[in-house]
Amino acid sequence: MSDDRGTLPGITVTVLPERVGSPVDHCVTSFDHVRLPRTALIQGEHGQLRPDGSLTSSVDSAxxxxxxxxxxxxxxxxxxxxxxxxxxxxxxxxxxxxxxxxxxxxxxxxxxxxxxxxxxxxxxxxxxxxxxxxxxxxxxxxxxxxxxxxxxxxxxxxxxxxxxxxxxxxxxxxxxxxxxxxxxxxxxxxxxxxxxxxxxxxxxxxxxxDNLAIWCKAAADMIFGHTLAPEPLPATGRESLTDPAFLRRGITAAERHWHAGARSDLRSGEADDALGRWNNASASALNLAEAYIIGQAAEAFATAITRTTAAGTRAALTDLYVLFLLDQVDSRSGLLLAEGALTRDHVRALPRTRHLLITRLAPHLPALTDAFSVPQEHLSSLPMLTAP
CATH class of the missing domain: 1.20.140.10 (Butyryl-CoA Dehydrogenase, subunit A, domain 3)
Structure with a gap:
């Protein structure tokens, strides 16, 4: 695009204005009637240009x-x-x-x-x-x-x-x-x-x-390309709000609800209006995506706990895991109550259970963040952590 005298004819490089945060030297490069030889194009099995200009591809759609x-x-x-x-x-x-x-x-x-x-x-x-x-x-x-x-x-x-x-x-x-x-x-x-x-x-x-764009694509794929979560057992009221398995079932219930809703919403749109059908289903589909990935985070957390051998560390991590799940369930308590995944007594007990967990975890807060292994050299360089 350039030589020792600058950019080549038809090519313009414009530096973007300064932005907040860490500096990145991004720019906009534009081309005006610049012809490239076929050999300059990045090609692969998904698309190759022949010498005569025709396209061959192993992928069947643009x-x-x-x-x-x-x-x-x-x-x-x-x-x-x-x-x-x-x-x-x-x-x-x-x-x-x-x-x-x-x-x-x-x-x-x-x-x-x-x-x-x-x-x-x-x-x-x-x-x-x-x-x-x-x-x-x-x-x-x-x-x-x-x-x-x-x-x-x-x-x-x-x-x-x-x-x-x-x-x-x-x-x-x-x-x-x-x-x-x-x-x-x-x-x-x-x-x-x-x-x-x-x-x-x-x-x-x-x-x-962009997060919303990639979530829209993922959510659309999940509507019929992802298995519907099993229907959880209805809550009896005897379950403990500190039982990770019970709280995890609540996340599964939310995922199933939004998945079934997205399928129903998509089907209820006009058959010949693809955008209208997606618009009809997008809210439920995005809620499905969120519930699913939170469930995956919960599974990863649970797996990490099983690999922890020290009893004290395992106990603290389990409490922290329950606190994470409790926050997720609490934010969906209305839906979960309606779905039968929580009882009214469960909902009433949520604030008190959170209070007890935080009381137990508060003394471990410094140790929990020390485990992030942020370099001491960095922390010691910050004036507000060292100056009175």
Missing amino acids: RKRFLHAIGRVTVGKLCMSASTLGGCRAALAIAVRYAHTRTISGPVAGRRVPLAAHRSHHARLLERVATAYAMTFLHREVTDHWITHTPTDRPAAERLVALAKGWITWQAREIVTESRERCGARALFPVNGLAEYPANADGAITAEG
Whole structure:
């Protein structure tokens, strides 16, 4: 595109304006009547140009050829997920350390207490830590699945990566925002390590496929290309809200509800109006996608616990797992009550159960974020964690 005198005729490179967050030297390259030789085109089995200009392809439609050509961005989705996951883990490590070093006036005159002493402060961080652990285990499982997938299950593997990327990056943005807020005004200064994290998460949400767009495709594929989850047993009221298996069944019930709804919504549209049918089913389908990937995160969390041998660590991780599931069930409690997956007594007991879990987990909060292995050199370089 260029030589030692600059860009070649017909080629224009325009530098994009500065954006917030970590700098990226993106630009727009445009072409005006620039002819390329056939040998300059990237080709493969999905599409090859013969010397006479005719196209041969092993893929039978233009749309499938396009999707095949951009399939390489799947690895990029895993990378975007990993980058924001690392960012939110670092943000939580910073926020938790700040919560234990920053002191404020206590209820007794003349005594100061750390921010972490307040339930209103540490509860929010604990809930985000539980989500970050679920994100971590999910990303590891999805990465392993992608590395070991076969050509036969490639479409399902690509869909799983897309769903994980959307959920992880959306959750990361929420986590880094919460972490910044818990550190107050000091965290608005970039020198303290948190100010740019939300903008970086925004970049990952859009990069390698905008989250909503890739979720729409994955959700549309799932309507009839994914097995309907089994119908869970109705709740009797005797189940414990700290039983992970019971809470996991609630996520399955939500997935089944939205899956059946998406199929019904799609069928109820006009047969000759493909866009109208999708618009009719899109809300249910996207809820299906969310419930499914949360279920996969829960499965990954449960698997990680089985690999933990130290009794104390296993107990803390189990409580953290239950807290993650409890938050997911609580946010869907109305639906789950209507579906019979929860009873009225369960719904009433949700706040108290969360309170007891957070009480047990609060002393472990520093250890849980220390396990993120954020370099001590980085934490020690942040003024708000070292200056009085």
